Amino acid sequence: MPIQFIMKIGYLPFLLLFCSSCSNSENKDMDKTDIQKAGIEFHEINYGIGTADKVRIMTDSLDPTGKSSYGKFFNVTHKTDTIPAHIGSEFGIVYSVNATSVDDVELTKVWIFPSVMHNPITHKSYDRLVRTVYVNQASNSYSAYKLEDSFEVIKGEWKFRIYYKQHLLYAHHFYVQ
DSSP states (O other): OHHHHHHHHHHHHHHHHHHHHHHHHHHGGGOOHHHHHHTOEEEEEEEEEEEEESOEEEEOTTSTTSEEEEOSEEEEEEOOSEEOOSTTOEEEEEEEEEOSSOSEEEEEEEEEEEEEEEOTTTOOEEEEEEEEEEEETTSOEEEEEEOOSGGGOOOEEEEEEEEETTEEEEEEEEEEO
16 A cells, blocks of 8 residues: 555656646637737727628628628627628627737638537538738727628627737627527
8 A cells, every 4th residue: 555655646746747747738829928028919999780891792602601791890889799681781899909019910800600600502500710920010900890691690699819829818708689
């Protein structure tokens, strides 16, 4: 019995060292070193229901609808987190990003849907929409979602995230009801 106890104590430092290295690798995503080096600052300007101006529509196989809209700016007409669940509702975030070490900032924008979205035409399913964008520091940027087809009208909590590299910069939730 004493030998087993000594062996357990002998393994304890190795076990602690192993667990420590595991937790360090998990915390790597939480390390803010990249953000600090780049001097990234995120600023929410507005959010809610609105409309995008001067929209250009392009084919996009990654989008649930098969197309994406790009515009100059998003005009928030009603600041709210609650969005009407009907075709034509458009909601989003207006923001700016400042960085000291880079001109344009590469960000990843993620819209996470409340449940899986099924496009009946393409027969594809989506639980999120992910976009990589380059944001110019000299102007405001936006990300908006417009419910254009009946399969997109999903009630529940829509989650919006913005990442710099793998670091979460911003999170906002909309409630489609």
